[in-house]
Amino acid sequence: GENVEQHPSTLSVQEGDSAVIKCTYSDSASNYFPWYKQELGKRPQLIIDIRSNVGEKKDQRIAVTLNKTAKHFSLHITETQPEDSAVYFCAASIYNQGGKLIFGQGTELSVKP
Amino acid sequence: DAGITQSPRHKVTETGTPVTLRCHQTENHRYMYWYRQDPGHGLRLIHYSYGVKDTDKGEVSDGYSVSRSKTEDFLLTLESATSSQTSVYFCAISAGGDYEQYFGPGTRLTVT
Numbered sequence: 372g373e374n375v376e377q378h379p380s381t382l383s384v385q386e387g388d389s390a391v392i393k394c395t396y397s398d399s400a401s402n403y404f405p406w407y408k409q410e411l412g413k414r415p416q417l418i419i420d421i422r423s424n425v426g427e428k429k430d431q432r433i434a435v436t437l438n439k440t441a442k443h444f445s446l447h448i449t450e451t452q453p454e455d456s457a458v459y460f461c462a463a464s465i466y467n468q469g470g471k472l473i474f475g476q477g478t479e480l481s482v483k484p
Numbered sequence: 485d486a487g488i489t490q491s492p493r494h495k496v497t498e499t500g501t502p503v504t505l506r507c508h509q510t511e512n513h514r515y516m517y518w519y520r521q522d523p524g525h526g527l528r529l530i531h532y533s534y535g536v537k538d539t540d541k542g543e544v545s546d547g548y549s550v551s552r553s554k555t556e557d558f559l560l561t562l563e564s565a566t567s568s569q570t571s572v573y574f575c576a577i578s579a580g581g582d583y584e585q586y587f588g589p590g591t592r593l594t595v596t
Contacts, residue, residue: 372543377526403582405584405585407587413589414574414587414588414589414590415527415574415587416587417584417585417586420584460526460527462527464582466582467581467582468581469515469532469534469540469581470515470517470532470578470580470581470582470583470585471517471529471532471542472517472527472529472585473529473543474526474527474528475526476524476525476526477526
């Protein structure tokens with residue numbers, strides 16, 4: 372079955388710097404890749420997603436890139452702010468299989484003022 | 485946040501007792517999911533439903549059963565709770581199998 376690996380497990384940056392989180396997946400049939408942000412004690416919140424027919428997607432300070440050949444995708448956060456501090460999860464699913472998401476293990480991002 | 489509620493929000497129970505968690509949605513979405521979240525494991529799918537009375541297993545379904553008798557409600561049952569089922573349980577909903585998933589507030593379950 373599908374397996375998703377996420378790196379790094381922790382990431383500390385200075386406010387204003389960029390942060391990059393990377394995920395790799397094993398099943399080449401995967402075609403939907405969402406990213407979730409989870410603050411302490413809260414629910415995961417969808418922040419951006421990408422489908423396999425697109426190589427890059429941006430939404431203000433966040434962007435996601437997908438390399439289907441290498442089977443990896445990345446989250447990029449620019450001009451980081453303290454409120455970006457949270458745990459970020461990547462996930463993958465295969466089209467027409469019920470939307471079953473396989474999640475990475477998470478990255479704890481800390482943005483220091 | 486999408487119209488998703490979970491009940492109870494916190495529960496402490498003893499090993500061997502049955503437990504039922506409820507997920508309720510007001511979005512009329514067809515798909516509903518149960519995940520568990522444990523440190524070091526991210527979120528793992530337990531069971532999901534693609535319609536009333538239509539359910540299927542996820543990655544970690546052993547020891548869990550589900551039921552969906554109405555579009556708005558998806559129940560997760562632990563027939564005989566074990567300490568390994570201590571976790572935070574999240575429900576999610578989606579308009580379709582390949583659409584965005586939105587999560588409920590979670591239920592923290594402790595099995596002593």
